[in-house]
Amino acid sequence: MAKTSANIPILDRADHFHIDWQTYLIDRRASEKPWSFYRHTHKGFCEFVYPIQGSIVNNINTTPFKQAPGDLILIREHDTHDLKGSDFIFYNINFDLTDLLKLCDLLHIDAYTNTKLRAILFGSDICHYTVPADRHNNLSQTLSDLFEHQQTPFGHMLFHKFLISVLVDFIITPPKTTIAPHTLPPWLEQLLDLIDKRIDQGITTQQLPDLCDRSHEHIARIFRKHLSCTPSQYLNDARLTRAALLLTHSNQPIIDIALTVGFNNLNYFYKLFHDKYHLPPSHYRKQSHSVT
CATH class of the missing domain: 1.10.10.60 (Homeodomain-like)
Structure with missing residues (x-):
């Protein structure tokens, strides 16, 4: 396994995964006992992390973030992170960021002038997006469907629908404090x-x-x-x-x-x-x- 100059392991899409996935690969992790995953960074892919039950501590770029239902986090290639927790269920969705940028082009959203998208591409702050309580069940069901249908044509379609929803509803939607x-x-x-x-x-x-x-x-x-x-x-x-x-x-x-x-x-x-x-x-x- 390759490592960064700071001796942090690099999870390389080319050899880390047990299958050669195309559009996305989603894992569902659950544990009642204390669990942890070592500090690492990514090469060739990003991931969304979303707890559907309980909470986990996602230590991102040395900043600990306690994730619970309602906290959607994007881990970029240039981020480093480790995770730990107990009594939780969470999904992590591995994907290529270029797919998100292609959808931006399709929707006529300029990723290089939209402040929130530029923060993903070039920023260092944690990419955290709030999922309102009334949207949590819907997102949880979507992730369950993505898990069930991954590596299928229907799963690819569901994933692009998921990306559009995350992009429009959670990433670029103005904060609720914005005044109409x-x-x-x-x-x-x-x-x-x-x-x-x-x-x-x-x-x-x-x-x-x-x-x-x-x-x-x-x-x-x-x-x-x-x-x-x-x-x-x-x-x-x-x-x-x-x-x-x-x-x-x-x-x-x-x-x-x-x-x-x-x-x-x-x-x-x-x-x-x-x-x-x-x-x-x-x-x-x-x-x-x-x-x-």
Whole structure:
């Protein structure tokens, strides 16, 4: 068994599994007694881990995470992890991440501009997705069906259905704390629309009171209440989103893009962009153009 430079075992798809699986391979693990699986990383595959009963401790990149029903975790190739627990039942679904990216293309979802998908590709944080209580039984049944029908044409179809469901319902769905547009005060809806239209015209927080006839203090309070951020944070996020779009769909120099969306300090632009997209702008542009 190969090992990393840190002496961590590598589970290689080419020789680790007892069968040559194609689309996916799913295992169902259950134990009433204490159980553990050694620390390792993956090569050639990723895996979803989901407990349907009890709990396990999934130690991911040295961060312990107690998984219970409702906690879906994706382990990427560049992650390391080990597991332990007792009195549990969980599934782990091994698959190729390129299948997820192909579905993104099919659904016209750009994995290189979607923040949550970029976090999978380039991030270091744990890829944890919450499964609401009313969806747990459905997901558990889906995993049971995948287990029963794996290595069959019907199983391949079920797996792609499963991937689409996870992608749409759990990965890229906005958090439940997101406020629906109709609950926003009308003046705030109008202000957000103006920000979107003028983000490449150098709009600043100083201009906001004149645009909505509200004080700085009132605007800040309402932003925190309804958007969970400050006006400055909202503007910066909108600028970065527009910058990512221009990097992908234009040949403008990076410094021109930064100035266009309202960043006069190039170093600050680079820092915020890297914080949001986990890549510097130049690498982001190359990665985006390489997606076909």
